[in-house]
Amino acid sequence: MSNGTVSLWNGEGRRIHIQEVGTRDGLQAEEAFVPTEDKIALVDALSATGLAKIEVTSFVSPKAIPALRDGEQVMREITRVPGVVYSALVPNIRGAERAIDANTDEFNLVMSASESHNLSNLRMTRAQSFAALSEVSALARQAGAAVNVSLSCVFGCPMEGDVPEATVLDWCARYIEELGAGGVTLCDTTGMAFPTQVAALTRAFRARWPQTELTLHFHNTRGLGLANVMAAIDAGADRFDASLGGIGGCPYAPGASGNVCTEEIVHALALMGYDCGVDLERLVSAAKRLPPLLGHDIPSQIVKAGRRLDLHPRPADFEAIRERALGRA
Amino acid sequence: MSNGTVSLWNGEGRRIHIQEVGTRDGLQAEEAFVPTEDKIALVDALSATGLAKIEVTSFVSPKAIPALRDGEQVMREITRVPGVVYSALVPNIRGAERAIDANTDEFNLVMSASESHNLSNLRMTRAQSFAALSEVSALARQAGAAVNVSLSCVFGCPMEGDVPEATVLDWCARYIEELGAGGVTLCDTTGMAFPTQVAALTRAFRARWPQTELTLHFHNTRGLGLANVMAAIDAGADRFDASLGGIGGCPYAPGASGNVCTEEIVHALALMGYDCGVDLERLVSAAKRLPPLLGHDIPSQIVKAGRRLDLHPRPADFEAIRERALGRA
Numbered sequence: 001m002s003n004g005t006v007s008l009w010n011g012e013g014r015r016i017h018i019q020e021v022g023t024r025d026g027l028q029a030e031e032a033f034v035p036t037e038d039k040i041a042l043v044d045a046l047s048a049t050g051l052a053k054i055e056v057t058s059f060v061s062p063k064a065i066p067a068l069r070d071g072e073q074v075m076r077e078i079t080r081v082p083g084v085v086y087s088a089l090v091p092n093i094r095g096a097e098r099a100i101d102a103n104t105d106e107f108n109l110v111m112s113a114s115e116s117h118n119l120s121n122l123r124m125t126r127a128q129s130f131a132a133l134s135e136v137s138a139l140a141r142q143a144g145a146a147v148n149v150s151l152s153c154v155f156g157c158p159m160e161g162d163v164p165e166a167t168v169l170d171w172c173a174r175y176i177e178e179l180g181a182g183g184v185t186l187c188d189t190t191g192m193a194f195p196t197q198v199a200a201l202t203r204a205f206r207a208r209w210p211q212t213e214l215t216l217h218f219h220n221t222r223g224l225g226l227a228n229v230m231a232a233i234d235a236g237a238d239r240f241d242a243s244l245g246g247i248g249g250c251p252y253a254p255g256a257s258g259n260v261c262t263e264e265i266v267h268a269l270a271l272m273g274y275d276c277g278v279d280l281e282r283l284v285s286a287a288k289r290l291p292p293l294l295g296h297d298i299p300s301q302i303v304k305a306g307r308r309l310d311l312h313p314r315p316a317d318f319e320a321i322r323e324r325a326l327g328r329a
Numbered sequence: 330m331s332n333g334t335v336s337l338w339n340g341e342g343r344r345i346h347i348q349e350v351g352t353r354d355g356l357q358a359e360e361a362f363v364p365t366e367d368k369i370a371l372v373d374a375l376s377a378t379g380l381a382k383i384e385v386t387s388f389v390s391p392k393a394i395p396a397l398r399d400g401e402q403v404m405r406e407i408t409r410v411p412g413v414v415y416s417a418l419v420p421n422i423r424g425a426e427r428a429i430d431a432n433t434d435e436f437n438l439v440m441s442a443s444e445s446h447n448l449s450n451l452r453m454t455r456a457q458s459f460a461a462l463s464e465v466s467a468l469a470r471q472a473g474a475a476v477n478v479s480l481s482c483v484f485g486c487p488m489e490g491d492v493p494e495a496t497v498l499d500w501c502a503r504y505i506e507e508l509g510a511g512g513v514t515l516c517d518t519t520g521m522a523f524p525t526q527v528a529a530l531t532r533a534f535r536a537r538w539p540q541t542e543l544t545l546h547f548h549n550t551r552g553l554g555l556a557n558v559m560a561a562i563d564a565g566a567d568r569f570d571a572s573l574g575g576i577g578g579c580p581y582a583p584g585a586s587g588n589v590c591t592e593e594i595v596h597a598l599a600l601m602g603y604d605c606g607v608d609l610e611r612l613v614s615a616a617k618r619l620p621p622l623l624g625h626d627i628p629s630q631i632v633k634a635g636r637r638l639d640l641h642p643r644p645a646d647f648e649a650i651r652e653r654a655l656g657r658a
């Protein structure tokens with residue numbers, strides 16, 4: 001194969017931006033309510049790692065997602081680190097008002113590229129979602145906040161199957177060109193993305209909107225998470241969502257992995273020579289806070305196995321083994 | 330990046346050989362003794378999937394690994410499918426005699442590229458292992474069996490850290506050029522491999538021994554398994570070990586993943602257009618036999634989540650949701 005491909009595996013200091021979504025996409029799926037002060041401490045620990053962006057919370061109805069009912073307080077009381085973007089999911093006008101009150105840097109607007117998924121999940125048609133999010137976007141602009149749009153199911157819908165690339169790009173066009181969204185996140189909501197498709201969609205997006213901030217959001221549901229990240233980098237992407245500890249599941253695949261794990265992605269990319277700007281040791285320390293907060297183990301393989309060069313001692317009887325072996329020579 | 334890289338993500342029917350190691354590397358780590366007739370039925374099910382090679386068992390001392398004490402009977406009583414290579418791990422002369430009696434197609438000889446790991450694991454120096462395996466190799470030759478050498482820890486040793494590429498290539502040279510081994514497996518025994526290194530070592534091996542059958546054996550301990558497979562393919566590899574259900578752990582990382590999972594690798598490569606020659610449906614059926622045999626859940630994400638296009642029904646009240654939504658328009 002082409003020698004040009006060598007460079008994909010040699011990052012040579014190229015910058016990759018890592019965005020934490022565990023505090024929103026992860027915690028919203030948890031049964032346990034994580035106390036507000038622990039959420040704040042967790043975001044503050046994440047802010048100190050060098051992550052580019054943190055999705056702090058979701059301003060959805062507290063009745064719909066009680067786990068994040070303290071969104072305003074968390075967003076207000078975290079310690080903002082200059083350079084880090086603090087975003088939140090904002091589904092509607094009421095949420096926008098709360099997000100503005102809490103001084104949210106960036107509004108993350110969510111809609112599905114699949115009509116069936118949008119109706120099932122948000123109880124609106126995609127056209128209705130677009131209309132509602134247009135109003136949210138206008139409020140964000142007035143308040144001076146940035147707007148990012150997360151399109152769910154762009155790599156496949158668990159009910160409809162493949163979602164045509166043209167459909168995905170049409171919705172991107174409406175948000176970027178009609179609404180003026182500054183960023184788009186292409187979300188693999190249920191882990192259906194595969195590298196061939198990821199490379200093609202990333203390349204198509206990048207060619208059409210070279211100035212728009214593009215994020216890829218992968219789930220590791222079928223074990224393809226890191227391979228999809230590499231295919232996206234190969235096609236020109238440099239910004240990825242990931243979830244601390246790998247928390248955040250998939251309702252369609254009980255027991256399977258959810259979001260790609262932040263410390264696994266950072267560990268892997270750092271080994272390949274990419275610059276994520278993230279202090280892996282601090283990141284792993286932050287991940288280790290999760291099990292006691294959540295009351296259960298986390299998927300993170302790096303928390304379980306350690307980093308590549310976290311070495312182990314030789315067996316206690318190693319010298320005796322060696323002497324016996326050499327005695328046989 | 331280079332357009333040449335597009336082809337890595339577009340297999341276009343290129344052949345990749347998948348070799349099953351779960352029946353050896355997986356079962357040897359299990360506490361439960363899987364009944365002999367179930368082992369035979371499992372290998373027979375695997376033979377019908379289209380896998381290139383199956384490591385059926387290990388002819389180690391029954392005292393050392395009682396889980397595989399029935400190696401001869403399993404190897405003798407499986408139904409051989411033409412084209413499938415039936416291999417076994419053979420550690421010593423006694424094992425070689427048993428392997429020959431059982432009509433083993435290929436002897437898999439194992440040694441570590443790390444002196445500390447070889448001593449800790451096999452209680453011999455590497456030089457002693459080479460001498461012992463030379464005798465095993467000579468017996469295999471006399472019996473007309475093929476010889477493959479699996480070099481452990483070539484991507485790092487959990488006690489020593491990095492193993493120099495020159496050391497790895499020196500041991501490959503001794504086995505290929507002095508012993509005449511027909512194949513070499515580069516093993517990432519404890520999940521320390523990363524793509525940059527994998528691409529470099531694969532390329533170096535391929536350049537020096539273009540005619541030798543090269544297998545890469547990855548563990549997913551730190552979530553890098555599939556990315557390493559892709560880096561190896563990019564560097565010219567076309568043959569990989571994998572373990573059904575992802576069984577087979579790592580003693581240095583309790584709870585972390587072990588061997589890369591056969592059905593995850595086949596699922597991923599098939600989506601990218603590679604030809605593994607494997608019937609994924611049969612493979613998944615074989616994997617589903619494992620939990621009752623082992624008495625526990627298996628890591629396989631494909632068994633948990635299904636294949637990419639195994640779709641889910643819309644919610645029962647989907648039409649009502651849609652009508653309510655449209656009524657608001």
